[in-house]
Amino acid sequence: MARKTLKEATAIIKSLVLQFGAEHSIPGIGPVISTMNLSALEEAFEFLGWPDMMPMPEMKCGVPNCFEWATCGTPCRDGYLRCCEKHFSEYSGRKRRLPKT
Numbered sequence: 001m002a003r004k005t006l007k008e009a010t011a012i013i014k015s016l017v018l019q020f021g022a023e024h025s026i027p028g029i030g031p032v033i034s035t036m037n038l039s040a041l042e043e044a045f046e047f048l049g050w051p052d053m054m055p056m057p058e059m060k061c062g063v064p065n066c067f068e069w070a071t072c073g074t075p076c077r078d079g080y081l082r083c084c085e086k087h088f089s090e091y092s093g094r095k096r097r098l099p100k101t
């Protein structure tokens with residue numbers, strides 16, 4: 001097996017951080033991922049150039065003013081909605097529209 005390139009190793013470290021970092025939701029900010037002060041994660045975050053409590057805006061629930069992690073997805077009247085579990089149960093299988101921002 002060929003040795004991994006730096007680019008491949010970086011992608012692997014990012015994947016590990018996303019899998020094992022702690023997920024938090026901060027009101028007004030949204031999803032962030034932290035090291036929980038675990039030294040291996042701190043080194044990985046440093047390698048990636050990430051601060052502890054790294055914002056993950058692409059993981060935010062698609063419902064306006066919800067700052068939870070999008071862990072589910074469902075079709076809704078405004079298209080496909082990536083959302084948190086709470087909003088999945090509110091929008092899944094219904095013809096409901098997203099609130100205006």
Ligand SMILES: [Zn+2]
Pocket residue numbers: 061062063066067068083084085086087
């Ligand atoms: Zn939500």
